[in-house]
Amino acid sequence: MGRSAPVVMLAAATVLLAACSGSSGNKTYFETEGLVAPEGACSIKPSRLGLAERLGRINEGNGCRVPDPWEMRSVGNVRFSQPATLNCGVAAPLHDWMENTVQPAAQRAFGESVVSVDVAASYSCRPRNNRRGAKMSEHGYGNAIDISAFTLESGRKVTVLDGWRGGRDERGFLTKAHDQACGEFRTVLGPNADRNHRDHLHLDLQNRRNGGHYCR
Numbered sequence: 646m647g648r649s650a651p652v653v654m655l656a657a658a659t660v661l662l663a664a665c666s667g668s669s670g671n672k673t674y675f676e677t678e679g680l681v682a683p684e685g686a687c688s689i690k691p692s693r694l695g696l697a698e699r700l701g702r703i704n705e706g707n708g709c710r711v712p713d714p715w716e717m718r719s720v721g722n723v724r725f726s727q728p729a730t731l732n733c734g735v736a737a738p739l740h741d742w743m744e745n746t747v748q749p750a751a752q753r754a755f756g757e758s759v760v761s762v763d764v765a766a767s768y769s770c771r772p773r774n775n776r777r778g779a780k781m782s783e784h785g786y787g788n789a790i791d792i793s794a795f796t797l798e799s800g801r802k803v804t805v806l807d808g809w810r811g812g813r814d815e816r817g818f819l820t821k822a823h824d825q826a827c828g829e830f831r832t833v834l835g836p837n838a839d840r841n842h843r844d845h846l847h848l849d850l851q852n853r854r855n856g857g858h859y860c861r
């Protein structure tokens with residue numbers, strides 16, 4: 646009996662390694678069928694649009710990969726609460742949305758500009774809504790960013806969780822930010838989408854075969 650213990654431990658270790666690899670063990674965690682990875686090239690380097698540093702290519706061997714990842718700390722004059730790891734193609738639409746939609750909407754609603762945003766998520770190798778067996782999230786391509794709050798010059802923080810159904814100024818600002826993001830991103834999800842998005846705006850560049858957008 647004493648000699649069987651190492652055999653059992655070796656078998657357990659083999660199972661654990663299989664689960665952590667890019668083999669069929671990970672297929673039960675999320676699906677990648679039908680998904681299209683983003684391109685590595687982008688027309689404008691993120692470092693021209695904000696504080697950004699290029700990272701080494703990410704490929705976890707299980708479907709999660711970022712062709713041209715950058716660590717972004719700001720876009721324009723808007724700081725991030727934490728560094729966001731994003732594929733290079735996300736930088737330009739994020740910058741344009743912030744400059745052309747978010748800032749004008751903040752001026753109209755509050756009479757001041759946004760100086761920072763709370764980044765709830767960027768690159769993350771996981772299934773959609775963290776549901777095991779679902780398709781891989783666009784976060785797994787570095788193709789998405791979640792924003793949960795906007796901080797104004799005065800220090801006032803407008804959160805998606807409280808502001809979406811809060812005062813008129815916050816409701817108007819967040820609705821405008823959400824709706825106009827649909828022109829820059831392929832997918833935009835907010836509190837009206839489902840409970841998983843009650844506290845943030847999800848913005849991504851999912852490559853759909855029909856080239857369509859999904860905004861809710």
